[in-house]
Amino acid sequence: MTVLLAPALRHRSGHGPRQGGIAVTHLRLMVLTLLFAAAICVIIGRLALLALIAEPAGAASVNAMLVPMRGDLVDRNGAPLARTIDAWSIGVRPGKVIGNKDELARMLAATLPGKSASDYARILSSDARFTYLKRRAVPELVAAVHELGEPGIEFAREPQRLYPQATLAAHALGFVDFDGHGVSGMERALDPALSDPTRRGKPVALSIDLRAQAAMESELGAAMTSLQARGAAGIIMDVATGEVIAMASLPTFNPNNVKGANPEHFRNNVTQSVYELGSTFKPITMALAIESGVVPSMAKRYDATEPLQVGGFKIRDDHAQRRWLNVPETLIHSSNIATARIADELGKDRMQGMFRRMGFDAKPRIELGGTAGPLWPKYWARTTVMTTGYGHGIAVTPLHLATAYAALVNGGIWHPATLRKLAPGQVPEGHRVISEPTSARMRQLLRLIVTHGTGTKANAPGYRVGGKTGTAEVPGRGGYQRNKNVSTFAAAFPMDAPRYVVLVMLDSPIGNAQTFGLTTAGWTAAPVVNRVIMRTGAMLGVMPDETRDVDVSDLIPLLWDPDKKAAATTNTPVVAPGAGE
Numbered sequence: 001m002t003v004l005l006a007p008a009l010r011h012r013s014g015h016g017p018r019q020g021g022i023a024v025t026h027l028r029l030m031v032l033t034l035l036f037a038a039a040i041c042v043i044i045g046r047l048a049l050l051a052l053i054a055e056p057a058g059a060a061s062v063n064a065m066l067v068p069m070r071g072d073l074v075d076r077n078g079a080p081l082a083r084t085i086d087a088w089s090i091g092v093r094p095g096k097v098i099g100n101k102d103e104l105a106r107m108l109a110a111t112l113p114g115k116s117a118s119d120y121a122r123i124l125s126s127d128a129r130f131t132y133l134k135r136r137a138v139p140e141l142v143a144a145v146h147e148l149g150e151p152g153i154e155f156a157r158e159p160q161r162l163y164p165q166a167t168l169a170a171h172a173l174g175f176v177d178f179d180g181h182g183v184s185g186m187e188r189a190l191d192p193a194l195s196d197p198t199r200r201g202k203p204v205a206l207s208i209d210l211r212a213q214a215a216m217e218s219e220l221g222a223a224m225t226s227l228q229a230r231g232a233a234g235i236i237m238d239v240a241t242g243e244v245i246a247m248a249s250l251p252t253f254n255p256n257n258v259k260g261a262n263p264e265h266f267r268n269n270v271t272q273s274v275y276e277l278g279s280t281f282k283p284i285t286m287a288l289a290i291e292s293g294v295v296p297s298m299a300k301r302y303d304a305t306e307p308l309q310v311g312g313f314k315i316r317d318d319h320a321q322r323r324w325l326n327v328p329e330t331l332i333h334s335s336n337i338a339t340a341r342i343a344d345e346l347g348k349d350r351m352q353g354m355f356r357r358m359g360f361d362a363k364p365r366i367e368l369g370g371t372a373g374p375l376w377p378k379y380w381a382r383t384t385v386m387t388t389g390y391g392h393g394i395a396v397t398p399l400h401l402a403t404a405y406a407a408l409v410n411g412g413i414w415h416p417a418t419l420r421k422l423a424p425g426q427v428p429e430g431h432r433v434i435s436e437p438t439s440a441r442m443r444q445l446l447r448l449i450v451t452h453g454t455g456t457k458a459n460a461p462g463y464r465v466g467g468k469t470g471t472a473e474v475p476g477r478g479g480y481q482r483n484k485n486v487s488t489f490a491a492a493f494p495m496d497a498p499r500y501v502v503l504v505m506l507d508s509p510i511g512n513a514q515t516f517g518l519t520t521a522g523w524t525a526a527p528v529v530n531r532v533i534m535r536t537g538a539m540l541g542v543m544p545d546e547t548r549d550v551d552v553s554d555l556i557p558l559l560w561d562p563d564k565k566a567a568a569t570t571n572t573p574v575v576a577p578g579a580g581e
Helices: 017-053 101-111 117-124 139-146 185-189 191-195 210-226 255-260 278-292 327-332 336-357 382-389 398-409 436-452 521-536 564-569
Strands: 080-085 088-092 131-137 153-157 160-162 231-238 244-250 301-304 308-310 313-315 323-326 466-476 479-493 500-507
Touching: 088 139, 101 117, 101 139, 117 131, 131 139, 139 153, 185 191, 210 231, 210 244, 210 500, 210 521, 231 398, 231 521, 278 327, 278 336, 278 382, 278 398, 278 436, 278 466, 278 479, 301 336, 308 336, 308 382, 313 336, 313 382, 323 327, 327 336, 327 436, 336 382, 398 436, 398 479, 398 500, 436 466, 436 479, 466 521, 479 521, 500 521
Parallel strands: none
Antiparallel strands: 080 160, 088 131, 088 153, 231 244, 231 500, 301 323, 308 313, 466 479, 479 500
């Protein structure tokens, strides 16, 4: 530092040498003070300039670091499903590099994998104002690059979304883009709430129960692998509120690694795929018949002695009983012929009206985007009315069916599905589709299907399971493919006081040794429901109790069994599991 000194003052009369020395010293102190102040100003200015240019175009500004991070998603019990963690970006300003660029390129290649020294050399010699070297870098990598000691390399905080459960509930959760905005699932549906700065530290609770979700995905995945199915879907739903406790779609993906996922795996089979769900529609048709008075008595019988000819179309039963069937037997034996006769008596208007009340004419009601609309018949001929009665000629999502079954057993109120955890006592607005007495009757009939009919393999001891099998051929070019089907089991438990619907669907399963080569729902989907309920029932608050059950004493005498003694003294199923689906 150069210091300028003023020339010595001449001594004047009346002033001694002491006064001159004091003046010079004072001047020197003033100059030094001014120079020091100037140096401080330069430093402050430099820091301010660095602060203004520290963030590149398109990157978060310094002020953005103070913006609250995206809110967490948790399950209904507070377990983490999605959270935001700190990560860092590493970038370089080529014009600010002060060291040897070739040497720096070699060091970067050794520190930051993915690029060669020549790649880094091109970046460092470019005219770009700023170039990212690494996004979402872990702290260890940031520290290693920082140790290179190059002022032209800059670091910035960059939040990263983490899904600690990996693939679990991936379709329900969805994922975010690189800028942290929701792309699919509840990440997209709740994007405004999760991005709201006023909600920092307040996670959003979903209706999902992580434990039930894990059990559903585990059992569904094992069945899909064992049966070599093309796809699968599973749902557990609260019948009183519509809350989705578990939602599984297979194949799945890892939201932590979206770029590495197969795009086809992003499809949510629960809400974005439609299927003809076969005989699972028969209880809906029967409920309408009971409600409307078309079926005034459970003893009313329908001719199923031979296939039903309707014009050039013939309706058959898979395992024909070749006799007249009453109402319980129609469902227990899953008779297409008897159900078609009932649907024909109901007529087009009443059948359409019931399906509309169940929401089958529109996309499923839930927060998720991209839901699929149903395949609704364009023309309701007489044959259309008959076949839709047993689930052919109309295609809906598995979620459509789950909400319908909830209404069948909960007293007759249809509620939209939701993935938001509801407050105690909070129930979404719904509408009545059947009366309470009809719902009570359906609980009896669904229970009989499991104890005496095609759904015996879903009968989890103590949980009083009721439900219906559905096996529908997969439509293809030129008609239905007889060697491929969609196998579904829709259930509810406990049937004496229903709490949950459990639905399992397998797309194009292949029979194996465990199913004796069969692909029908009684052998493929029903056992999965059994295992899911056995694993989740108690954790969801339903304790097994084999001393309780639905009272079906008024229906048992209506079930025909050629062995009258066995029918009177045992509870032996009257048909083999999987028959007549």
